[in-house]
Amino acid sequence: MSLWTPGGEHEVPREPTPQQQPQNQAQGGEAENVEDLPGFDELSPEQQEQARAMAAEMAEAQRRIAETPAEEVVANHVMGLYELAAIHLNNAAPAEAQIAIDAMTAVTTSLQGRLGENEPVLREALQQVQVAFVQITNALAEQDGEQPVE
Numbered sequence: 001m002s003l004w005t006p007g008g009e010h011e012v013p014r015e016p017t018p019q020q021q022p023q024n025q026a027q028g029g030e031a032e033n034v035e036d037l038p039g040f041d042e043l044s045p046e047q048q049e050q051a052r053a054m055a056a057e058m059a060e061a062q063r064r065i066a067e068t069p070a071e072e073v074v075a076n077h078v079m080g081l082y083e084l085a086a087i088h089l090n091n092a093a094p095a096e097a098q099i100a101i102d103a104m105t106a107v108t109t110s111l112q113g114r115l116g117e118n119e120p121v122l123r124e125a126l127q128q129v130q131v132a133f134v135q136i137t138n139a140l141a142e143q144d145g146e147q148p149v150e
Helices: 045-067 070-090 094-109 117-145
Strands: 002-005 006-010
Touching: 006 070, 006 117, 070 094
Parallel strands: none
Antiparallel strands: 002 006
């Protein structure tokens, strides 16, 4: 499996080392025993098997996320905010884009110096989307006969 970051794709090891295994899995258990959940017995055998498969997939996803450095996961989410802002800017919805831009700003500012090798790329992406926001906001204001923002 690989994880996309602003610095490119990074391979995530498939087999964790013993130190990386979540405690309940290292002891041989599943993340959560789906059979103990309320209503499990009321499901058909096919539904029970689907629930077991889904629980196993979720446990595997959690295991892989736990193996990935937090700075990479956070960088991935920040780039998701960038993409969200870009989508709203492309749809001429700057108020919606501003929420995503503000979230990007909050994360990159509060984690300054802690985002690893991806930090310069995240800061560049933030600057780009901020410039695009101002340009689109000004263009929309001019269309409406309003004064552009500087």
